[in-house]
Amino acid sequence: MPVIKSPYHTPAPPSTLHHFLADLDQEILINILPDDVLLEVFDFYVVVDEDVFDNSVEVWQTLVHVCRRWRSVVFGSPRRLNLRLFYTEKTPARDTLDIWPSLPLLIRSDHITNVDNIIAVLKCNQRVVKIKLFANNSDLENVLAAAMQPFTALTHLELGTFRSRDGTAILPDSFLGGSAPRLQKLRLRGILFPGLPKLLLSATHLVRIDLWDIPHSGYFSSEAMVTALSASISLENLWLQFESPRSRPDPASRRPPPLTFSVLPALTTFHFKGVTEYLDDIVAHINAPRLNKLDVTFFNQIVFDTPQLIQFISRTPTLETLEKALVVFEFGTACVNLSSKTSGYGKLNVAISCVEFDWQVSSMEQVCTLCLPPLSTLEDVYIYERSYSQESQPIWQDIENTLWLELLQPFTTVKNLYLSKEFALRIVPALQELIGGRTTEVLPSLQNIFLEEPQPPKIRYGIQQFVTTRQVTSHRIAVSQWDRDRSRPEY
Template sequence: MWNQLVPTSRWEGLAPAMQKPFPELTFLNIWVDSEEDTVMSLQDSFLGGSAPLLRHLWLVDCPFPGLPTLLLSANHLDSLHLWNIPDSGLFSPQALVTALSVMSRLEIFDFQFQSPRSRPDPASRSTPPLTRTVLPALARLVFQGVHEYLEDLLAQIEAPLLNKLKITFFMDLHFVVPQLHRLISHAKSFKTCHRAFVYTSDRTIRFAIFSETHWSPELTLEIRCRELDYQLSSLAQVCGSSLLLLSTLVQLDIVDPLPPTLPSQWKDDMETTQWLQLLDPFTAVNDLRLSDQVGRHVCQALEELAEERVTEVLPSLQNIFLSDLGPLESVPKFIERFVAARQLSGHPVAVYSWGDRGNYEIII
């Protein structure tokens, strides 16, 4: 096992020794200082092109276009971490699948590209194969990049034991992710989840689902984008009505992490239809919990539903929890109108004030 941090300035002297085989090597961790002027890259002859006993591999900020070839010999890998893959170290989804096909023991696969330039050449994209590569031990998959790359990869693999999934997409105007939906729908562990969170910030929007027995999310979908209207529309596209697990979630929290002392990032003129599109797939949600920054906007979107459509969005909704609201007279009128419309429809909704300590009181 070798776990030695080597400055890039010393790599030139070390690199020649790393061109020969290390047949007993089991652990390799290479972190490159991305702030240094000299870019360290690995040649195709790295480790003699063979790592038969390697079990754990970490490469951070390290260009290595020939990595898939080395991985073909690494059929004992348990974990593979490729972080911040530079543009000079790109490889195709097809080459990556070929390398993964020999990894029957791989449990953790974490690969994150540095920029949106990882988008595959449209000319190289093809229809999904009739037979997919099965990764029988893969339990955790982490990806950062463009959705086209992930789609091309997922179209060629199966992961029957997958129970942790974290996806970060760079911003795009149109997300088409049927292969991601297929992967999620086939994962048994996600079907036991009952809580969902939507986190918003000035740089990303994040969607996460949790089971009853775990505090860490089983599934996280994140989109890097600064404009909040794009955040909502993008997440609505990625989730979509075909993501079946959304119809089993019974609790939904939408949280704005900005401190109350800072100006709200939510625009008053934001299209309410964007909120409705995001909420539309959550047909089983009973409890909707909203932070004080977003609560008014979400409820306003619900209130603007026509009376005949008032139960079409969140049809199972029974309770709305709004954080840190004041007394009843401070409740915005649009919440009262929404509650009244649901009452008349035969699907009543109660509204609660939800405090910092988790205690709450009914206000409508």
């Protein structure tokens, strides 16, 4: 029997499905087409993204209301059609759970208003596959008190709280019975969950872990986290974001680097926000050979020194061949982003949360010197600012020339330097100080300088003076215009 293909090329929403079916001869659809052909048609339209958390998963309900035969075909292939039931706090769960067959359940609420409905669905713990709940602390705790049994079918779990004065939502160790063997995606925001490391050890199929706004009271040691991650051989994405710089390891508990590492063979993306000591302890104990993106934000501190991070980057293949650096300053944050110029494969971003602009420059100098390994493939450096409000215009002129030169010093292989108008005003006077034996003290491989126009006469004179001095002692440098609006680098 030939398979009938739909005239459409992509799965259609319920409204499109309704019009498509209405355009066809109803007698053919209901009485003539054999069951296997009907199933092919249904399968095409009942395609739902596995990550969805809305009632589009119930497209199939349109089909079962057409006739008894269609209902039989649909309910005869629940796995093929990926049949699910979707519940919110507004769904009359007590009245509807018994109407439908025992299908997998999805639960979502962005602001719980009816605790009883959510609890009624959670009591069907063996059928729940996805949970996404966002609420104030007390409502979330009341709802999740009904989730102390094992949820053996659960694949997605997302919990979050509103920021409030009533403390932090607390999950007991017995949450989910302490085990989630089929869990694939976990996202917690602002949740205190002491039993998390134990739960992670049981979830050997995890693909994604997002832990955001980890409260200080919910701090867990880097050793516990590394141990918990050791079983996550399928993990592809990891986010660890602490809410406060107070979440830092005890210096007395820090251990020397191990002789062996826990390997995360599938990890491609790692985001971290916290203090340098915690990240250094994490990466000292793991290898991630396929890591393609490392995004780090440090809270402001006096010293940024991460010897283990340097070693981790050095033994990660895709982070060793980076050719382009963006040094970006904006209100509240400064960062250096390293990436490949052409393939886009391999990205490393290190940012500092800091408001004072002199501290931003000082922090970036430390990051480039003490947090990153020497990058022998680096060729291009862009230094520019993001937009500022009128109230937060930086006062860059108060920063000493020495600090700008120290910022440039690690870029020994750079051939092309791009300066925005704002930073040309600060960096060119610093370059003018490189005379005599200091001529090649910074940027010794520099071949091209690109300046954002227009530049005042003193900057044009200053850059020409630097170029002339370098040409006499080393080699020629070309100066060109950089149209940042047409070739704006982004990270």
